[in-house]
Amino acid sequence: MERIEESIKKYFDKSVTDRERAIFEGGIALGAIYHQFIGIPIIKDKAIIEALEKVISKSMGLQPYRESVEVKINFDLIKGEKRHAYDYETLKGKHLDVKVKTKYGNSRAIVRMRYIPEIDFTLMYIEKIEKLRSK
Amino acid sequence: MERIEESIKKYFDKSVTDRERAIFEGGIALGAIYHQFIGIPIIKDKAIIEALEKVISKSMGLQPYRESVEVKINFDLIKGEKRHAYDYETLKGKHLDVKVKTKYGNSRAIVRMRYIPEIDFTLMYIEKIEKLRSK
Amino acid sequence: MERIEESIKKYFDKSVTDRERAIFEGGIALGAIYHQFIGIPIIKDKAIIEALEKVISKSMGLQPYRESVEVKINFDLIKGEKRHAYDYETLKGKHLDVKVKTKYGNSRAIVRMRYIPEIDFTLMYIEKIEKLRSK
């Protein structure tokens, strides 16, 4: 239903390029992932962590113009196996390494979120922008 | 590590019974599930929905004294397949049918959250309480 | 509209007492608060922190049978004033000290959530239960 996507263009500033639109969608994706999933209980269990990575990837990949959402939860930063009822933690920014590829028209943006120890901050940044041959 | 669980008892009112503790944990589980997962993008796709059900079940089952967390997302209430970039919805209370079994000492509480059309509300309630033979 | 509240009783196990219902509602409140508000950007600024405490208190006090929701965000655990663009943190369990009073029929439950250093965990517990004279 290309018509709906066309009809949405009227809300955007006319000067916005395909490249800028891809970047905008990438920003939305990262902000959304952090604030939706932070707080989920986790433990150092491959099956649980991989299932969570997959759900974040698949669900957030439904948003517009996402080409792929790759999610790695840093296993080494999770505490060990559950030894008592209160022995688990919750998903935090430092656990996340997320790469989102968005594609709009003739452009692809590759944006990333990962913990940067130097600034003690889970940084969201634009890793690469690619020009595509054709739409 | 039973000792940690014992040491936590001192924070609780002394008059709290096993049955009441199981009910309290059930309440926590339901409040947590609703407010953690509402807002996740979804579409009418069995693979995505089942993966999400499993992740909610496994992650929220890590909290203390959960025996099981059964999650059904009401497939019939989800809009059809994605036809354009903006054609998806987000998880809402009305989609959720969750049954949590908590067990503490000699008691099991079965608590539930599901949409009740009569009151247009996603109700959280105590479905059943069971007395167990032994700890 | 007492009728609606009466009509909801049929979903609950018949053996549930007023005291247990108050405890259940208290559990829901704590699980909900943690998983709704964790992740909000904060800094060590009295005006922002007090506004956030008030919003948590007022919004979560709308849920059923809440008598009061007292929220203290531990100011001493928040990093200092913002010195550069990336210098802020997000609300975590350790910052929260929440006391919820719920009232159902002839019972009041006072439940609490606060960080316990001994177990490095934000514990949710039943602090006190009170029998009320009359409904």
Next chain:
Amino acid sequence: MERIEESIKKYFDKSVTDRERAIFEGGIALGAIYHQFIGIPIIKDKAIIEALEKVISKSMGLQPYRESVEVKINFDLIKGEKRHAYDYETLKGKHLDVKVKTKYGNSRAIVRMRYIPEIDFTLMYIEKIEKLRSK
């Protein structure tokens, strides 16, 4: 502490312009606001709604390069006053009208999120981009 902000530039693709960076930050802001605040209990009460608008504005304004975060919650779309214990609703995308101004170097991006009935969707879009005289 300009140095930290400078040191972060190395993570970004070298070709990213100030204008693109402002757009990226705007996208992050909108994705974050939606997924952080959706689900909060609300009623048609000016004091509660205005307090919530202010908290969203102030807390999300702490993220990098936000010049302002204006939040309007559509009062007309909220159900009437609370008549019984279960008579409230939760914040949804359709309630939100958010305008974020981000500023990076010589550019300002004005991005917006609001419900568009035509597509039954809470759209995030780039409303305007401005070139600034100087940094």
